[in-house]
Amino acid sequence: MATTPGLLTDWPWTPLGSFKYVVLAPWVMKSIYDFVTLDSNKRDTTSILILPVLLTRLVNNQIWISLSRYQTAKGKNRILDKTIEFEQVDRERNWDDQIIFNGVLYYFGNYILEDAKHLPLWRLDGVIIVILLHVGLVEFLYYWLHRALHHHFLYNRYHSHHHSSIVTEPITSVVHPFAEHIAYFALFAIPILTTVLTGTASLVAIAGYVTFIDVMNNLGHCNFELIPKSLFSLFPPLKYIMYTPSYHSLHHTQFRTNYSLFMPFYDYIYGTMDKSTDTLYENSLRRKEESPNVVHLTHLTTPESIYHNRLGFASLAAKPHTSSKWYLWILWPVTVWSMLITLLYGKTFVVERNVFKNLKLQTWAIPKYKIQYRLEWLRKSINDLIEEAILEADAKGVKVISLGLLNQGEDLNKNGKLFIRRNPQLKVKVVDGSSLAVAVVLNSIPKGTTQVVFRGRFNKIASNLALALCQKGIQVAISQDNDYKMLKSKLKSTDNHDKLVRSRTYSQKTWLVGDGLTKEEQMKASKGTLIIPYSQFPPKKERKDCYYYTTPSMLAPKYLQNVDSCENWLPRKVMSAWRIAGMVHGLEGWNVNECGDEIFNIDKVWEASIQHGFTPLMKSLA
Numbered sequence: 001m002a003t004t005p006g007l008l009t010d011w012p013w014t015p016l017g018s019f020k021y022v023v024l025a026p027w028v029m030k031s032i033y034d035f036v037t038l039d040s041n042k043r044d045t046t047s048i049l050i051l052p053v054l055l056t057r058l059v060n061n062q063i064w065i066s067l068s069r070y071q072t073a074k075g076k077n078r079i080l081d082k083t084i085e086f087e088q089v090d091r092e093r094n095w096d097d098q099i100i101f102n103g104v105l106y107y108f109g110n111y112i113l114e115d116a117k118h119l120p121l122w123r124l125d126g127v128i129i130v131i132l133l134h135v136g137l138v139e140f141l142y143y144w145l146h147r148a149l150h151h152h153f154l155y156n157r158y159h160s161h162h163h164s165s166i167v168t169e170p171i172t173s174v175v176h177p178f179a180e181h182i183a184y185f186a187l188f189a190i191p192i193l194t195t196v197l198t199g200t201a202s203l204v205a206i207a208g209y210v211t212f213i214d215v216m217n218n219l220g221h222c223n224f225e226l227i228p229k230s231l232f233s234l235f236p237p238l239k240y241i242m243y244t245p246s247y248h249s250l251h252h253t254q255f256r257t258n259y260s261l262f263m264p265f266y267d268y269i270y271g272t273m274d275k276s277t278d279t280l281y282e283n284s285l286r287r288k289e290e291s292p293n294v295v296h297l298t299h300l301t302t303p304e305s306i307y308h309n310r311l312g313f314a315s316l317a318a319k320p321h322t323s324s325k326w327y328l329w330i331l332w333p334v335t336v337w338s339m340l341i342t343l344l345y346g347k348t349f350v351v352e353r354n355v356f357k358n359l360k361l362q363t364w365a366i367p368k369y370k371i372q373y374r375l376e377w378l379r380k381s382i383n384d385l386i387e388e389a390i391l392e393a394d395a396k397g398v399k400v401i402s403l404g405l406l407n408q409g410e411d412l413n414k415n416g417k418l419f420i421r422r423n424p425q426l427k428v429k430v431v432d433g434s435s436l437a438v439a440v441v442l443n444s445i446p447k448g449t450t451q452v453v454f455r456g457r458f459n460k461i462a463s464n465l466a467l468a469l470c471q472k473g474i475q476v477a478i479s480q481d482n483d484y485k486m487l488k489s490k491l492k493s494t495d496n497h498d499k500l501v502r503s504r505t506y507s508q509k510t511w512l513v514g515d516g517l518t519k520e521e522q523m524k525a526s527k528g529t530l531i532i533p534y535s536q537f538p539p540k541k542e543r544k545d546c547y548y549y550t551t552p553s554m555l556a557p558k559y560l561q562n563v564d565s566c567e568n569w570l571p572r573k574v575m576s577a578w579r580i581a582g583m584v585h586g587l588e589g590w591n592v593n594e595c596g597d598e599i600f601n602i603d604k605v606w607e608a609s610i611q612h613g614f615t616p617l618m619k620s621l622a
Helices: 014-023 025-037 045-074 086-091 097-112 124-149 152-163 170-174 178-197 203-220 229-234 245-254 265-269 277-286 326-344 376-395 417-422 434-442 460-471 481-491 519-523 577-588 602-611
Strands: 294-299 349-356 359-366 400-403 429-431 451-455 475-478 500-502 510-513 530-533 553-555 574-576
Touching (some): 014 097, 025 045, 045 097, 045 170, 045 203, 045 349, 097 178, 124 152, 124 178, 124 203, 124 265, 152 178, 178 203, 203 245, 229 277, 294 376, 294 577, 359 376, 359 577, 376 400, 376 417, 400 577, 434 460, 434 577, 434 602, 451 460, 460 475, 460 481, 553 577, 574 577, 577 602
Parallel strands (some): 294 359, 294 400, 400 429, 451 475, 451 510, 475 500, 510 530
Antiparallel strands (some): 349 359
16 A cells, blocks of 8 residues: 555555456457457457457566566666565566556447448558657656655555565556546557558557556566666667666665656656666676575476476465465366476476575475375486485585475485485485474473374474474374384383373373374364474364364564565464475584484484574464
């Protein structure tokens, strides 16, 4: 919102929420109906093409969003080091309102203007008119409109909403109050209406002009420089008629300079060109790809996780990944295609960058899905990808790499031990985070608990968790014979061996669960049972009268910067213990691996995480 919101701030269809696209439905249905029922010589191809143009604009914007987020996470040519937070993502989540608004006006114009129907594909005179009117009139009018919007009266009521984003993303370009978009549409409609009213309009001229505006808007609001210096060297006057991302970034940091739309010409004429424009441009181009101190290596989960990923749909990534949204079913052809691509070819990619105290953090993702980790014939290729990522991190001077989700599976690579054995020369430390996961679960069990039971698949975390509980004097019930015998042998020489019992009942009120917890088991639990997972993935909640904790995780401190997406199903600002463990190892400078059967000091890693500001997440998310 603007500082003091003015008239026509909200979009008319805001109350419709996610169903706002129904605004376009009557127009789309009418255009399709007319196209199907009318004779071929009466069909208006112009109206039927409006919807594809609108869809193309959505795709175009999303490509820019993904590209910009990927590039700024890597750090190459980045302009500003300031951060993006959830507040900005929420403010900019309705960037598609502008496309809906334009679509309604396109349909309305096509309906009332006879000359807007049956447009030819191409007319050279119309294209020339559009170019001349944009350069000579639209750019000039926009410059003065933009300066007017920076007058305190209009700025406080309207334009301050746009400038709330200091670090811009491509879709920041269209995040304005409704009233501003009315003014902008009136401005950009001048070339289009002129060609329509003079009979020189064509599909290429109109669609091309709209695409040009979208591309330049997105380009100018990227937080990385992508215009090569050689372009200006080959044609020096280009600097007066084409802006760059760094040029417009200065407008968002200095506010009173660089007002021009796409052509800086008028800033030079009226003396509003920022003096540091050229310096920032050159410095941004010289900026190298960032080398992080700590890397968290994760992977894709469900097929639709490509959309919940930070490089996917920003608004979805900013919310916990739960059930699929209804509109994602429309994208299933894209989803299936992406799965096939990752099956045949894939390379680890940078998802996110964060800053924590003096540490530079990055999250990398293996382009494999959860289901692929279950396929034995794919294990070698997955391990090869993980190993390549570890070696790449080592070459970049990364201090710690933590293995997230199934990348540290016991069956897959012995909790990361495989890579240490293959590469004994590694300087980067490989951390599976099991010690902090154990510590989080231990500290999630309510005080006064006297008995717990383990259910689901037993693993390294479960084994160490059971031993720690026995040492604390809590009775541990084990449901599987092999697991019971293994733990009994480890406790035989201690005073706590009597705390381990074999149990086939379901009466315990505290369950510690791993992967493979079945619906049948859950249905046998007593009412009010507390279910605490130690697994990477949360169990499916089958009972409404039981209390489910989240997977081992903690709330991150406020000074962890650039957090604008959720980690899988976890709430905002909550991070998995495995990811936090890597950060803590980096912060403390612990020069040790934590993988294989080895586990780090549980109390030590817990105390360190608390000292660094991570907070226990002591509430269930039933």
